[in-house]
Amino acid sequence: MIRILTYIGQWLSDWYAIFVRELKHIFSDSGVLIIFFLAGLAYPALYGIIYSNGTLDDMPVAVVDESGSRTGRKFLRKLDATREVNVSRSCMNMAEAERLMQQREVHGIVLIPSDFEERLASGQQAGVSVYADMSSFIYYKNLTMAVNMVMLDEMHGIQEARLSDAGMGSMADRLIHPIRYVDTMPYNRAMSYSVFFLSAVLLIIIQQTMYFGVSMLSGTMREEHRSFAVMPDRLQGRGISRTVLGRGAAYWLLYMGIGIYVAVLAPRMIGLPQNCPFGDILVLLIFFVSACVVFSFTFSTFIRHRETVFVIFLLMSVVCLFLTGFSWPERSFPAFWRWFSYIFPSTFAVRAFMNMNTGGAGLAMAEPQITALTVQIIVYYILSCVAVFFENRIIAHPESAQYGFSCRPCL
Amino acid sequence: MKFLHNITAVMRRELRLMRQRPVYMLASVGVMTFCMIFFLTLLRDRIPQDLPVGVVDLDESSLSRNFIRQLDATRIGETVGFSSYTEARKALQTGKISSFCVIPEGFYSDVLANRQPELTMYVNTLYFVGGALSYKELLTLANLSSGAVQREVFRAKGMDDNAIMAQIQPIVIDAHNIGNPAADYRAFLCNALIPGVLETIIILVTVYAIGSELKHGTSRHLLEKAGGSMTAAMLGKLIPYTVLFTMIGIICDLILYDRMGFPMAGSIWNMFLGTFLLVLASEAVAFFIVGTLPVLRLSISISALYSMLAFSLAGFSLPVEAMPPYIQGLSAAFPLRHFYLMYVQEGIFGSGFEGWYTQVIALMCFLALPPLVYRRLQKAYIDLNFPRK
Numbered sequence: 001m002i003r004i005l006t007y008i009g010q011w012l013s014d015w016y017a018i019f020v021r022e023l024k025h026i027f028s029d030s031g032v033l034i035i036f037f038l039a040g041l042a043y044p045a046l047y048g049i050i051y052s053n054g055t056l057d058d059m060p061v062a063v064v065d066e067s068g069s070r071t072g073r074k075f076l077r078k079l080d081a082t083r084e085v086n087v088s089r090s091c092m093n094m095a096e097a098e099r100l101m102q103q104r105e106v107h108g109i110v111l112i113p114s115d116f117e118e119r120l121a122s123g124q125q126a127g128v129s130v131y132a133d134m135s136s137f138i139y140y141k142n143l144t145m146a147v148n149m150v151m152l153d154e155m156h157g158i159q160e161a162r163l164s165d166a167g168m169g170s171m172a173d174r175l176i177h178p179i180r181y182v183d184t185m186p187y188n189r190a191m192s193y194s195v196f197f198l199s200a201v202l203l204i205i206i207q208q209t210m211y212f213g214v215s216m217l218s219g220t221m222r223e224e225h226r227s228f229a230v231m232p233d234r235l236q237g238r239g240i241s242r243t244v245l246g247r248g249a250a251y252w253l254l255y256m257g258i259g260i261y262v263a264v265l266a267p268r269m270i271g272l273p274q275n276c277p278f279g280d281i282l283v284l285l286i287f288f289v290s291a292c293v294v295f296s297f298t299f300s301t302f303i304r305h306r307e308t309v310f311v312i313f314l315l316m317s318v319v320c321l322f323l324t325g326f327s328w329p330e331r332s333f334p335a336f337w338r339w340f341s342y343i344f345p346s347t348f349a350v351r352a353f354m355n356m357n358t359g360g361a362g363l364a365m366a367e368p369q370i371t372a373l374t375v376q377i378i379v380y381y382i383l384s385c386v387a388v389f390f391e392n393r394i395i396a397h398p399e400s401a402q403y404g405f406s407c408r409p410c411l
Numbered sequence: 412m413k414f415l416h417n418i419t420a421v422m423r424r425e426l427r428l429m430r431q432r433p434v435y436m437l438a439s440v441g442v443m444t445f446c447m448i449f450f451l452t453l454l455r456d457r458i459p460q461d462l463p464v465g466v467v468d469l470d471e472s473s474l475s476r477n478f479i480r481q482l483d484a485t486r487i488g489e490t491v492g493f494s495s496y497t498e499a500r501k502a503l504q505t506g507k508i509s510s511f512c513v514i515p516e517g518f519y520s521d522v523l524a525n526r527q528p529e530l531t532m533y534v535n536t537l538y539f540v541g542g543a544l545s546y547k548e549l550l551t552l553a554n555l556s557s558g559a560v561q562r563e564v565f566r567a568k569g570m571d572d573n574a575i576m577a578q579i580q581p582i583v584i585d586a587h588n589i590g591n592p593a594a595d596y597r598a599f600l601c602n603a604l605i606p607g608v609l610e611t612i613i614i615l616v617t618v619y620a621i622g623s624e625l626k627h628g629t630s631r632h633l634l635e636k637a638g639g640s641m642t643a644a645m646l647g648k649l650i651p652y653t654v655l656f657t658m659i660g661i662i663c664d665l666i667l668y669d670r671m672g673f674p675m676a677g678s679i680w681n682m683f684l685g686t687f688l689l690v691l692a693s694e695a696v697a698f699f700i701v702g703t704l705p706v707l708r709l710s711i712s713i714s715a716l717y718s719m720l721a722f723s724l725a726g727f728s729l730p731v732e733a734m735p736p737y738i739q740g741l742s743a744a745f746p747l748r749h750f751y752l753m754y755v756q757e758g759i760f761g762s763g764f765e766g767w768y769t770q771v772i773a774l775m776c777f778l779a780l781p782p783l784v785y786r787r788l789q790k791a792y793i794d795l796n797f798p799r800k
Contacts, residue, residue, distance in 0.1 A: 031708040031711075031712050034709065034712045034716075035712055038716070039716055043716075046720070047723065049735060049738060050723050050724065050729075050734055050735075050738055052734075053733050053734070053735070054729070055733070056729075056730055056733040101760070102756070102766060104755075120581060120582075123574060123577055123578070124573075124577050125577045125580065125581060125582070126582055126583070127585050128582060128583075128584050129585045129586075130586045130587065131588075132586065132587070132589060133759070134588045134589055134599065134759060135590060135755040136726070136727055136728070136729075136730050137596070137599060137728075138728075138729065140588065140594065141543060144547075144586070147584055148584065151582050152554065154581075154582055155580065155581050155582050159581065162578060162581075173527075174525045175561060175564060176561075177557060178527065178557050178560035178561060179522060179527065179529075179530055179553065179560065180527050180528070180529040181529065181530040181531070181553040182530075182531050182532065183534065183549070184533045185533075185534045185536045185546070186533065186536075187535070187537055188536035188537065188542075189536070191536055191542065191543060191546075193539070193728065193729050195536075196537070196538065196539040197728070197729070305434075307622075307623070307707055307708065307711045308434050308438075310615060310711050310712070310715045311434060311438040311616060311711070312437055312438050314611060314615060314715050314719070315442055315611055318446075318607075318608070318719075319446070319449055322449075322453060325506075325538065326538060326539060327539045327540055328454055328540055329462060329509065329540060329541035330506075331459070331461070331541075332456050332459040332461075332462075333453060334452055334455060337453050351506060354506070354538075355505050355506055355537065359503075359506075359537050360504065361501075361504040361505055365501060368505075
């Protein structure tokens, strides 16, 4: 009994010593502090400013009205009234409009052909030509949406007029709308790009800054011929769990703080929708931050120099962002990349966060993601322990290092 | 002559370093290869196919089944049946489906009796491309099914098919997508992201190459090789990288516009020129960062923060004009922004020199940055008076 108590007491005091030592390392390293605090705190705010308007309202377009007709003008007036588009230039011909688009004065052209009114008057189909600037998908989306909405609206008017001409005026409405429809876009009515992008990027910031910080520190230690995995000597190579958990607790504690800022305060500051109670987000954060800690421990094992982690892995942040499926739907991922995405905690956490924070799904509905994060925590915890074990073998028996692990690429 | 000799001596030293430390090739060729493979294969469908669209069919009539079949037949949608609204809503909230539509009870009989039944559609706007596409698809379908009902009525009245079409859809839209006719999302994204990847690689590797001389205290050895001339040292150091980055960039251009056949309205040779200028401008930015902060650990962190912002501020996802006014100016501080604008002129509009020469000037302006910090870096190289760790 006493032996067990002594063991627990010893375990806790070792754990605490390692925890304090790690915090000291973190706070005495300006590079790591830049990454943790400057990046962790400033990036959400900066992204919030950049993406504060997620939509492009009143995008300038040029119109060419070859018909010069009343119906044509009405069409263009309605177009001008849409939220998406502003008819900023009226051109004499296509050449002029094309030049304006090339000079990026306008991002779309709407052409009403000369026979527009005639064709409508004679009961034929009339065409409207639309030219979209494809340099950004938002230009394309705005123009297509605006023109389609005006087209549908005009169309119904025309149909009504024709039906009443044909003596079917009484049943016009029922004929034009034999089926009515209501569209509901519950979470992001305006399809604001900010909501898509910011919800995904916030948690990526947590994962990436932590990974870079941890790697920088373990790289520094290796440069100084120390190791991130040193254990108290008298343990004789045992005590792996207190090393991993002691170091882990330091990052975990820091990042629960940063995480609450990034996932709860920052969304409030930048005006993202928050449709989920704080408690649920906190539970998600606990799982995500824990997964990030052991993920970072596992993948920082092979970092031999402090700066190389940026040079080689910085662009993984962009890759991780796309792997969350915020833009390109996960359903359309090739199988290989779907499996690859399971490596990163962000893949699951971002999906859960979007569903919960924007979509208002409860914690219970995030069960598949939480389960996946739990599996990651277990697997990466075991791997970080294995890494500590081998590190200590090398420290204890440096001669074996000549054959075994020194062959690792010197990243 | 001596000067040239010094430059070659430094170049030889640099090439040896690149051979000895795999990090240089890994961080440039390795990272670019990975990113090219990633983006080109991840988005290989170009437009998402078969997004799951939920249907709650409370009517279960021949008409509602026909409607579901039509939905299945579109390229975007693949229907998933749900028995209740709650079930479908949960699937929507957890991202399992991108939209769903409720067909009310008595739909068929209401249509027959002219009672105008109502379809309700819910669109998952949590996810960008999927949400926008399924919204468009459902709208089209709702109008098509109204059209189908109208067609039956007009047929019964004895109208011919042309007249019916003109009545159902009096106005048709003839859409032209300038610079990307098929609205290929992959081409759009890669055109902007791959140069961004290149810019990031250049900045990081250049800062690393210049800064590690300070970190390892080898800068005096480098200057010695260069015969004491800082200019020779820097030229000799950067020429191998410039060649390497330009080659990577040109190979990427060739893969995108030649091999993959992405739309290119202008000439690929002009894109080569743009790529070369992007390389020079990014190197100049890197030189400026490491010259201002001659401590590798800090300058590399700052470079990382800077280059990640470039992806947003280049303005290809959210256009710069939609950003707050005081941020708009900031976008000019990124070579990627100018390269992107040049690509728009050349690749989308094919406007040639007249369209993009201002961007060329802007990219060249970045070359004025290194002289500003040249002396400072030289002093740091000679005195090694900055903390190395």
